Amino acid sequence: MSQFWRLDGPLQTLVLAAKQKRLPQVIYWGPPLPASDDCTALAAAHALDVTGGMLDANPDLSICPEASQSFPGQPGLICRDALGCVLRPEFRFVKDLAQGKNLCLTYADEDLGLTYEAHFELTDSSNILTCWSRLEATQPLMLNWLAAPVFPATQLSDAMISFSGRWIGEFQTHSIPWRAGIHKRESRTGRSGHEHFPGLILPEIGARNTTGRAYGFHYGWSGGHQMIAEELPDGRRQIQFGHACDSHDGLAQSFETAKLHTVFSDNGFNGCGIAFQRHLRDHILTFPKASLPRPVHYNCWEAIYFDHDLASLKDIATRAKDLGAERFVLDDGWFGQRDDDSSSLGDWQIDARKYPDGLDPLIDHVKSLGLQFGLWVEPEMVNPDSNLYRAHPDWVLGPHDQLLGRQQMVLDMARDEVQSHLYDCISALLESYDIGYLKWDHNRILPLVNVTQTQGIYALLARLRAAFPHVEIESCASGGGRIDFGILQHCQRVWLSDSNDALERSQIQHGAALFLPSLVTGSHVGPRLCHTSGRVFDMRYRAWVAAQRHMGFEMDPRELEAQEAQVLSEVTQWYKDNRGWLATADILRLDSSDPSVLAEMQLASDASRFVVFFNQLHSAQQILPRPLRLTGLDPKARYVLHLRNRDEVSKLSRGAPLLKSQDLQASGAWLMTHGLHLPYAMPGSIWVVEGQKL
Template sequence: MTQCWRLDDERQTLALASSGGRCPQVVYWGAPLPAGEDLTAITRISTLDVTGGMLDENPDLSLCPEASRTFPGQPGLIVRDQDGTPLLPKFHLDGVEVRPDGLTVICKDQGNRLTYTADFALDPETHVIAMTAALSADRPLHLHWLAAPVLPAPQHANDMIDFAGRWCGEFQMNRTAWSPGIRYRENRTGRTGHEHFPGLIVPCQAATNTSGEAFAFHYGWSGGHRMIAEELPDGRRQIQFGHAARMETSPSTEFRTAPLYAVYSSDGLNGCAVSFQRHLRDRVVTWTKPGRPRPVHYNCWEAVYFAHDLPVLKDIATRAAKLGAERFVLDDGWFGQRDDDTSSLSDWEVDPRKYPDGLGPLIDYVHGQGMSFGIWFEPEMINPNSNIHRAHPDWALGSEDQVLGRQQKALNMALPEVRDFLYERISKLLSTHPIDYIKWDHNRVLPMPDAAQTRGSYALIDRLRADFPDVEIESCASGGGRIDFGILSRTQRVWLSDSNDALERLKMQHNASIFMPSAVTGSHVGPRKCHTSGRVLDIEFRAWVAAQRHMGFEMDPRELTDHEARVLADVTAWWKDNRDWMYTADILRLDASDPSVIAEQQQARDGSRFVVFSGKSGTSPQIAPRPLRLTRLEPDAQYEISLRNRASATVLSRGNLALKEGPLTLTGAALMHNGVTLPWSFPESMWVLEGKRL
């Protein structure tokens, strides 16, 4: 006997089937099926044949593949009993609870006294399916591995795309060919990690940014994850995501995965990207003041580092405000005896040497310049050279002889007394001063992975958010080391990278947009000579790259020439004029024919307007620019397009291009199929093309 269930929206159908009372498996996921489709027939037509060298029946690729059923790949659960004896669960379907936009599958193993629960929630507007798995028992067990509900990967795909990176080089895309065996990635650093962003894309054959089928996955957990993309000997493929193995260091009667967010797209990677962008912005993030324009940011880190001086900071604040900044963030160096990174983390008391009258005078001055005030913390860390470490060395996570990272250890966030202490210190500052923003940093990996550490950090943030709901929080971890939907359910902004190099940012922002909208992605105009790469870049390029996301500045404004100040003020004013509609805009990656061009189209939700950012990352292989084709326009509609920065054309752009003269009107069909030929430009430059539907 076969039982079937389905979830549907206008984009997709997800169908599950259980045969012989076993744990269900996904038998179909893709383009919508007719309402009357016989799912039992789908199950039967999808059953593999049996030939020589195989079992007489192929084991199910179930939501939790079981080794006890001779499943030939990685199992979905590895668990031991109280005495360490390995358990080999064999689940039987106990029931399925169906909701309008979701369902819950309950399976039981009576012999081992285990219950497995898989939950699916389909958002009909964003088209994201959020899935979790849970295991419960009547006595504490030791968990090695629990996968979120396991999904099949398409067999009409040649490769997969996942994401690697490093400090100052996050969100690097890797393409790996499918082949028999496993693509196995595990992050055991105790945070999301620069190196292993928990995302995966499986583009089907011939898929591009703008066309074709693609499947995408993101595991919303901040503590380190494992990803398995496996091709079985029989040709089937499975996708597994979960916490990094052995992260549950204590036995328990219940374990639960973080949500696995999954997306099917019939219009290329952009379909996946738009779903993730909208779901994160509209469903995951809880905004402090919904509808409030995103303020232009100023961060003083690369202007002063640890050398805090009140008159200098006031001067910088004045200049930042004149350029258009609306929020001033005081970075590391305001507390303890913090003159470098060797001391005072965890003390969190204002340094009386630098601020003899406290932070009040600086905050008042910043407010007087029309800006709000934010401040830097790194709550989960502690320097051995600190008052708190001397008083409570037992609060540090890991052994006494551990290798330090950035001269610091991590605090044990699983301890309630640690969380209470941090809450008291942080809340005292927030209660005493009008602070509306925290840059929450995390500058080292953990000495060992432990899920309790992540849950403790979540609990502290949740407590502060509950008591200070108007304070916005940015997730920073040496830049992009803690970016995921788990931390973003508690924060409102991420610091994508510590690199303010606009060329590096152009690439990183482009790839990160598959998962993140502009509204949460901080991007700052850095110094003329980048502090992390040594590269010298023109102010216009730096400004327009920052204007692609949540715009800010992070340089010493005293270095700006009059020309640079005018350019920066002009681009900032443009960003302010457009930020309201860009807040909810979809970021669409364009398929540029020139490999040196990194281009995207940010389009209003109603399609009424768009802006194209076409960045030049290097020298083109051909002389003249190739046409850039736009996407998702109405073919019969008329669009007026204009080059916002046409005055920036260099003297080597000598042709009489119409875009250099003024606006043009074309149909959506012409813009999508013929494309737009932009003027010639140097590497490390940006064209900004604005469009509106007439």
């Protein structure tokens, strides 16, 4: 007896096949198949040969590979009973439920009292296939590992693209060659992490940003997670994602993975990026007022740090308003006895030394300028030097003699009393003051990886959002330490990195564009002297880098010279004039033959207009700029292109490329095949090319 299930979307088809009521395996995942293709014939064609040194048949690479079936690789489930004995289930079909593009398959091992569910949801508008697994047990058991539904990896790939990073260096892309055995990446820091972003791109040979076939994966979970990419002894390959091993404490009877978001692309890496961007934007994010444009953001952290002075803050807010800011965020140092990072986390009461009349005088001034007011908080953390810790040392996660991180510890978010206390503290602030935004920070890794910690923060955020739906929340974790589709069910913005170095920020944004749309990605104009790298960049470069995402400022506006202020105001106005269509635009990474150039194109949802950012990171090895091919255009349509910042052309540009002096009209075919010739660019500069469909 064979069984088949098929999910078809405009851009991809998934076919599952099972025999003898066993767990199914993916026998096809790729471009759309004709409806006439017979699943029985496909399953027969999927069968592999057997040769010497093998079993007499190939164990199924199923959606949950079973050790009981002599599977030679990583199983999809590892668990033990209450006595510690390893369980090796043999699941058999119970039922299926198909509703439109949604499919739920249920299997059971009656002898062991285990029920396994695999869920699949195909979203046509974003081209994302979302899947997750559930395990139910009649008796308590210990779970070591449960994978979301497992996918085979293409064998027409010679490398995989994974994402690592560090503080002020997030979303670094690495090409990892396939090899026999397991490539495993595991985050055990208790958050999605700078180090191991839970994403993967599998390109087929020859695929690039704009061409070729690729497969994308993102595990939407904000806690510890694990990814396994394995090449089996027989040559088959599998991809598994799930919570970090042993992150479930104690015995339980019900377990569920986070959602694994997957996509097949016939348009290179950009096909994956477009799908992830659209799915997050259109199906996961919820804004307090979605119809309002994204406000230009000002954060005072790198202007004042812990040195709070009401007169100075009012002056800074006024100057920020004059530059174009629409939101003012008061960062760390407003509460407890907080003069540095060694004390007062947990004491969420206004520091009367700095604000004897509370926050009202500052908020009143900010509101009088027409700005929204926002506030920094870090509720999940506590300093040993705090009233909260002295009153409740038992609320801390992990041992009391643990290593500190940034001189702080983590509160145990699994405890109801901790969640209730934090809700009371934050809600008191939101009820007392006109606050429209919270920058929610998370500056310390966890002392241990724990599923209930992540579930606890999700519950707290959900409760706050239900009570205060007008408040927008930003996810920050020393910058980009907690960015994933799980946390973004509860937040509306991410602080991509603590680095305001414009060159570093360009590279971080470029990597993140494979998953994040611009409207959720915070990007700020930093100080003239970058506080994390010590480098100095021209205001034009800093401003245009920030304008590529959700724009903001984080410098001290009192340091600006008149020319810098004028440039920043002009670029900010450009952002405001264009943010309406940019909010729903696709970010398309462009292929550059010059490694010193980082280029992207933001294409409107109706494809009527676009903007190209040509970022000259370093000095090129050749003298002249190489042509830059565009992508995503209608080959038969004609476009007019304008070099927005042609007044910034260097004296070293002595030739006459057309865009230097006038607009260019050309077909989409020309722009995507021949490409643009731009003037010579100095290192640390950006060309901004605006395009309109005629």
